[in-house]
Amino acid sequence: MTAQTAEPVIDTHVILRNGDKILLSQRGGPYGYGRWHAPSGKLDQGESVRFGAARELREETGVEVDPECLRLVHVVHHKQSVDVERIGMFFEATEWQGEPENREPTKCLGLAWFSVHELPEDIIEYPAAGLYGYLKSEGTLTEHGWQ
Numbered sequence: 001m002t003a004q005t006a007e008p009v010i011d012t013h014v015i016l017r018n019g020d021k022i023l024l025s026q027r028g029g030p031y032g033y034g035r036w037h038a039p040s041g042k043l044d045q046g047e048s049v050r051f052g053a054a055r056e057l058r059e060e061t062g063v064e065v066d067p068e069c070l071r072l073v074h075v076v077h078h079k080q081s082v083d084v085e086r087i088g089m090f091f092e093a094t095e096w097q098g099e100p101e102n103r104e105p106t107k108c109l110g111l112a113w114f115s116v117h118e119l120p121e122d123i124i125e126y127p128a129a130g131l132y133g134y135l136k137s138e139g140t141l142t143e144h145g146w147q
Contacts (some may be wrong), residue, residue: 002145008077008085011060012053013040013130015073015092016100018062020116022131023100025060026109026147027124034109036120038090038126053091061111074134079145122139 015038016023034058041056042048050067057063076088102108114120116135123131129144 004083008087010043010049010052011040011086011088012043012049012056013038013088013090013127014053014057014065014070015090015131015134016061016065016096017092017094018113019089019092021113023061023111023113023118024120024123025102025111026043027107028105028109031082032124034122036123040088040127040129050091052080055087057096060102060104060108061098062103063093063100064099065096069093071096072140074130074140074142076126076130076133076142076144077146078129079143080126082113087125088126092134102115105125 025039027033027035039057039060043052050070053070054065054067057065069100070091070093073092078088080086100111102111125139126144129142133142
């Protein structure tokens with residue numbers, strides 16, 4: 001019997017950081033409604049992870065970041081379901097242009113800055129795994145949802 005090759009979805013997450021503050025987005029869609037996460041999205045076919053992360057950040061918040069200035073800070077291998085795996089690439093951005101604004105009001109209830117010392121308790125588990133992995137500096141990989 002031949003093993004099936006994994007086909008994970010690749011997600012990009014951007015931790016926009018200004019000193020001890022990070023920008024979080026409050027979900028407005030059915031997945032995680034009302035809960036928080038970093039600006040994120042799926043990588044499109046044919047784009048690099050840094051370019052995809054910068055694109056998602058721009059689409060969701062209007063903030064422009066040079067993809068080369070994004071620093072990979074954590075990776076999460078997430079088991080979403082029996083059939084779906086995700087690889088989440090978490091990038092830190094400390095230099096950007098523009099002021100964050102909600103560019104996707106049908107998917108996002110709002111944006112807010114939080115101190116890294118006072119994050120909301122209701123962060124969605126998968127992005128929380130990457131965010132806390134980054135903040136705790138306990139390595140660069142988290143496996144989430146695996147038994």
